[in-house]
Amino acid sequence: MYVENKKTVFQLFSSQKNYAIEVISVLNAIEFSPYGVKKAWSDWKEDKLVRSQLYVKERAEFLGPEIATGHFVCFRGGKVRFYGHKDWIVEDPDSDIIPNLPRFYLESYKMEAVDCSKMTLVYEGLENMKNMEKLKWLSLESCPRIDDWCLDRISGEFCDTLEYLDIRSCPLVTEKGIASLSKMKKLKTLLVGGHPEAKNLELVCLMLEDVLPELTIRGILYCDESLLTNDESHE
Amino acid sequence: MFKRAITGVQLKPWLKSKYLVQSLSFPVRSFCNSQKKYSNKGDESDKPLSNVVPDFQSELFEETRCPPLTQPLKPFLHPIKRSFDYLGITGRNDPQTHNNLYFPRHCDIVIIGGGIMGCSIAYWLKQRGHDNGLRVIVVERDPNYTRASTVLSVGGLRQQFSLPENIQMSLFGAEFLRNAKRLLSGENLEGPDVQFHPYGYLFLATQKGADQLMENHKLQTSLGAKIKLFSPYKLKEKFPWINTDGVELASFGQENEGWFDPWALLNGFRNKAIELGVEFVKADTVGFETEDTLVHSKPGVGESFNYNKLKRVHVRLTNGEVRTIDFSLCVMAAGAQSGEVSKLAGIGIGTGLLRKALPVEPRKRYVYCFHAPDGPGLDCPLTVDTTGSYFRREGLGGHYIAGKSPTANEEPGIANLDVDYTFFDQQVWPEIAQRVPGFENIKLKSAWSGYYDYNTFDQNAVIGSHPYHGNLMFATGFSGHGIQHAPAVGKAIMELVVDGRFIDIDLKRFGFERILTNHPVFEQNIV
Numbered sequence: 001m002y003v004e005n006k007k008t009v010f011q012l013f014s015s016q017k018n019y020a021i022e023v024i025s026v027l028n029a030i031e032f033s034p035y036g037v038k039k040a041w042s043d044w045k046e047d048k049l050v051r052s053q054l055y056v057k058e059r060a061e062f063l064g065p066e067i068a069t070g071h072f073v074c075f076r077g078g079k080v081r082f083y084g085h086k087d088w089i090v091e092d093p094d095s096d097i098i099p100n101l102p103r104f105y106l107e108s109y110k111m112e113a114v115d116c117s118k119m120t121l122v123y124e125g126l127e128n129m130k131n132m133e134k135l136k137w138l139s140l141e142s143c144p145r146i147d148d149w150c151l152d153r154i155s156g157e158f159c160d161t162l163e164y165l166d167i168r169s170c171p172l173v174t175e176k177g178i179a180s181l182s183k184m185k186k187l188k189t190l191l192v193g194g195h196p197e198a199k200n201l202e203l204v205c206l207m208l209e210d211v212l213p214e215l216t217i218r219g220i221l222y223c224d225e226s227l228l229t230n231d232e233s234h235e
Numbered sequence: 236m237f238k239r240a241i242t243g244v245q246l247k248p249w250l251k252s253k254y255l256v257q258s259l260s261f262p263v264r265s266f267c268n269s270q271k272k273y274s275n276k277g278d279e280s281d282k283p284l285s286n287v288v289p290d291f292q293s294e295l296f297e298e299t300r301c302p303p304l305t306q307p308l309k310p311f312l313h314p315i316k317r318s319f320d321y322l323g324i325t326g327r328n329d330p331q332t333h334n335n336l337y338f339p340r341h342c343d344i345v346i347i348g349g350g351i352m353g354c355s356i357a358y359w360l361k362q363r364g365h366d367n368g369l370r371v372i373v374v375e376r377d378p379n380y381t382r383a384s385t386v387l388s389v390g391g392l393r394q395q396f397s398l399p400e401n402i403q404m405s406l407f408g409a410e411f412l413r414n415a416k417r418l419l420s421g422e423n424l425e426g427p428d429v430q431f432h433p434y435g436y437l438f439l440a441t442q443k444g445a446d447q448l449m450e451n452h453k454l455q456t457s458l459g460a461k462i463k464l465f466s467p468y469k470l471k472e473k474f475p476w477i478n479t480d481g482v483e484l485a486s487f488g489q490e491n492e493g494w495f496d497p498w499a500l501l502n503g504f505r506n507k508a509i510e511l512g513v514e515f516v517k518a519d520t521v522g523f524e525t526e527d528t529l530v531h532s533k534p535g536v537g538e539s540f541n542y543n544k545l546k547r548v549h550v551r552l553t554n555g556e557v558r559t560i561d562f563s564l565c566v567m568a569a570g571a572q573s574g575e576v577s578k579l580a581g582i583g584i585g586t587g588l589l590r591k592a593l594p595v596e597p598r599k600r601y602v603y604c605f606h607a608p609d610g611p612g613l614d615c616p617l618t619v620d621t622t623g624s625y626f627r628r629e630g631l632g633g634h635y636i637a638g639k640s641p642t643a644n645e646e647p648g649i650a651n652l653d654v655d656y657t658f659f660d661q662q663v664w665p666e667i668a669q670r671v672p673g674f675e676n677i678k679l680k681s682a683w684s685g686y687y688d689y690n691t692f693d694q695n696a697v698i699g700s701h702p703y704h705g706n707l708m709f710a711t712g713f714s715g716h717g718i719q720h721a722p723a724v725g726k727a728i729m730e731l732v733v734d735g736r737f738i739d740i741d742l743k744r745f746g747f748e749r750i751l752t753n754h755p756v757f758e759q760n761i762v
Contacts, residue, residue, distance in 0.1 A: 035422040046417070123413060149413045149491075152433030156461055156489030175631075180433040182614035183489070185473065203631050207613040 053125030064105045065131035069114065072128040074098050079115040083134065084108070088115070113137035117166075120145055126153050132161075139166040141191075146170040148177030155183040162187060168219060169194035175204040182211045193219035299587030299703050301543035304579065305522030308549055308559055338552075339514055341561035342372040344732065345548055347520050347576055348569035349375025351385040351497065351718055352710045354504035355725030356566055358419075361511035363733050372560060373508070374550055376519040380501070382652060384570050385718060387685025389602060389627075389636065390497045391617055392719045393436040394460035395488055397451045397759040398695070401716070402458045403740045404723035409491035411722035412500070419503040421510040427503030430496040434628070435488045435616035437474075439670075444621065445484040447759055452486055461490040476611040476673055481621060494617060494627065497718050504721075518550035520569070521557060523580045545580060545704050564706045566728060571597030571686035573711040580707055588703040591750050595697065595712040598689035599647045602638045603659045603682040609673035610635055624666040626674075634680065639663045640715070647684075654682040687715045693755035696720070698727060699746035708732070709747060714758075 031040060053076075060068040070080045070089065075098070079088040091098050102109060111132050122145050129135075135158055140146050151173060154165075162184050167173055168191050175198045181187065190208075195201065205217045344360060346353045357373050380386045392412065394405045411418070416426035440448040448464075455462045464486050467479040473487075509515065525543035532539055547559045569576045574595045578584055583592025610633060617627035626637035639662055641647065647655060659679065668674040690697060690712035697712040708731065710724050717724075723740055730738045737743060744756050 148431060148433060152431075152493075153490055155433075159489065176430070176432045179613050180493075182612070183435070200631055204613070207631065211612040211614045 049120065050122055050124050053122055053128070055124070055127040055130075060128075060131070062105065063103075064107075064109075066109055066111045066133070067102055067105065069111055069129045069132060070101050070109075071098075072125075073114055073116060073119075074101060076119055076121075078117075078119050080111060081113040081115075081137075083110045083112045088113075110134050113139075115139045116143060117141040119143055121150075123147075123150050123153065126150055126157070130157055132158075135161050137164045138162055139164075140170060141166050142169040144171065147172035148174055148180070151177035152180050155181050159183045159185065164189045166191040168192060171196060174198045175201055179204050179208065182208055185212065186214070187212055188214050188216065190215060190217045191219050192217060297587050298540075299585065299589055301525060301581040301585050301589055301703070304581055305524055305549050307524055307547075308557060338558055339370075339372055339516065339560060340558075342370040342514075343562070344369060344371045344564045344566060345560055345562040346371065346373045346566045346568055347548070348567070348573070348711075349373045349378070349505070349515060350380070350383045350568065350570050351501050351504065351721040352568035352570070352713075352724060353566070354501060354508055355721040356568060356710060356728045357508040357513040357725075358504045358511070359725040359729035360732065361508055361513050363729055371508075371513045372562075373513055373515045374518055374520055374548070374560070375515060376517065378515070378517055382686070384686050384688060385501050386498050387602075387683060388497050388718050389617075389638070390494045390718055391436065391716075392431070392495060393488055393492045393617075394455055394458075395436055395438055395451065395462060395486060395492070396716075397447070397454070398744075398756065399454060399458060400740060400742055400744060401695075401720070401758060402455055402460060404720040404742075406459060406491070407723040407726070407740065408719045408721065412495060415500065415503055419507040421507055424506055424510050426507075427499040428496075429499045429503070431493055432495065433491075433493040434614075435492045437488075437616045437618045438486045439482045439619065439621050440484045440486075441481055441621045442483045448484050448486055451759065460488070462486050462488050474611070474614065476615075476671055477618075478670055478672055480669075487616065492616075500718070500721070504725075516550065516560075518552050518558070520548060520576050520579065521551045522549040523547070523565075524549065524559070525581075543581075545707055562706075564708065564732060566708045566710060567593075568710045570711060570717075571595070571688040573688060573709070577707075577709075580704060582701060582704070582707075585703075588701075588751065593697065593709065593711070593747075594692040594750060595688050595690050597649045597686035599649050599652070599684050600638060600640065600687055600715070601647075601654055601658055601682055601684045602636055603654075603656075603663060603679060604629060604634060604636050605677045605679045606632075606634050607674050607677040608633055609676055611671060611673060618670070620666055620670050622666045624663050624670075626667050626671075635674075635677075637663050637667055639666070649686065652684045652686075654684050656682065688712055688717065689714045692750055693757050695756050695758050696724065696742075696745045697747055697750070698724060698742045699731065701747050702751065 031037065059071065062068075063071060066082070070082070073080050074089060074091050077091065079090045080101075081088050085100070087100070089098060089101050097103070112134065113136065114129065117139050118141070121140070121143050138154070138158065146167065147170075151167070163186055165181070165184075165187060167178075171194070173195045178192065178198065178201070181190065192201070192205065198204075202220055202222055205220045206222065209215050209217060346357055353373050353375065357371050360369055360371050363369070377383065392405065392409060394402050394409070396402050396405065412429050412431060415429050418426065420426035438448065452462055452464055464484060465473065466484065467482050470477060470482065470485045471479050505515075523545055524547040526546040528542045528544045529539055530542045545565060547561050548565065549557055549559050551557050567573050567577060574583075574593045577593040581589050583589070611628070613628075615628040615635075617625060619625045622639075624637065624639040626635050628634070629636045637659075639658075641658070641662070645658075647658075656679070659682070664674070664677070688711055694714040695712065696717075697709040700706070700708045708728060710728050713720060726739060727737055727742050730736065749756060
């Protein structure tokens, strides 16, 4: 940095970075092992999936947050329903455009329900569902990539408005994620089930019902009725 | 006189490491006066620090002399044993080295300290230059981590800080923890399950602190953190178990805040680093060795002077033997003991740039675990009271964890890790019981203590190279919030080493220079 900065032609091609990076890259072996190739392939696929679901600011600015969410969800195989409309809006496999979904900003369209079941929704994709005013109903049934961090994001985002949440058959969800749903004060119905990683699920659900008095949790058997019938035979 | 020490130095191109150039650029910009003769045109990202120093102190311009460090050591190895060592015959079951057949005698980068910072830095460095790109050695004296701050920490993750660098590091840490299972997995290695509990952090403020809290909140939301402010009425609505007396404002982290398992993260980093080829050595650092290097100056501007370059570290193995490791770069990640270990390199016992020691020292902090049947339910976040006491839920059985940072005159002694239960009875319990009436009826179950690597200067990290010892980098002094910043700090040090500057998060304000120029960078939200 104390070399006098003479402007030569070749300086135009010199990189701003340190030259150590080139030395290190040369000394690195390219990963041709089976594990290396598999990992590179799966990393690339994961990157592709995340990038396809990133938050697009222009979409939200043009359509408004409610309709933008509708576009995001419907184009990936989900369903949405707006206030004042009875029918679900779902993509039509035969046509390019989605029927009944506006393609520009309309103030009267407010999202009431979002059904993302069986979508490969990732954490970054949930960012597209922000700033909705009155979302009441959300289903994430059988979404294979929903985990505790996603539930943290959902409970942080919809803590004031959500009344129905369905997280059945999400294999990555543990009891910590379900406990974080205690932030949602208006939650009335929660559907759980099919979480092999969740330990002490019954206890967490009981404690959750303690904290949220309006809540009913469906899908949890607090009392194993077969044990009750066996008692008589033991005595 | 000042010409001699730092200004007006031009290096011959064939002279050694780029770290030398890097190190001499920083202090010059700190101490040079308004003549812009030596402005850096090549480095637009660096703002000149010359306008930061308002008053010149004559001490700054005294010559930097590194005092004589450890005697040069050439450990004697019997030639037959040495041959066996090279052939890898006896070294196979050597407990000193983890995966190396013989004791490593040289490396590119030696990391002193194998806690969360050391392992994180080792992982990131080896990610960039794996196989033969970079040879990294981690010197850790206790692989069981009995006294390490990492494993004794409460493991909190929050974005509620007052400095943008801290907020950005926490955001990066949250993203890393979310992907930790995938990033730290390997061929025969399963990634760690960090057990993240997404329950949030709740900071309470009195009337005095409310303004600061609002300012912090603005900064945090502008950087992408999701924090919400609550008035006392709304707070009582949200958390009915809280007593809002004296609370003017509260801030609650809605997303990416909570606590996780530091052991899992440490093991994740360590195992992945070992898989990538980092060598872990079980030894205690006992000294550094320097090499005299002649630095030439441009004729007419200055005179050549002697620069003591750190070249070798002496480590003592468990059998008492002292061995040496030659290095090109050393990273000081020794946690609470960093101040002591830096003294071995002359930092604090020399003159000039070496006159100020690294102000990191161990401070003991207690954590108490108790059972409260009437305590808050599942929605209990990690609550930090206006008095500084904090508590959080632990598990599902009505257990809670609480603690408090003592005031300056109540600092406990650091000789051992014994717990003082009277501190709980007199300081912590009254305060949390006042805040949560349900804590009046509790039973103390257990407690533990650990060391904060406390930065006595401004309670913030020291990250970056030393102005004189350009090849000694610090990553220490986190004063209690290191564990959540570990992934970000590892990446920052990796960027400094490989790219020469910070790319992702700009941590220049945390450099060692602020200690010499006496410009503290305070963090308002220390727990």
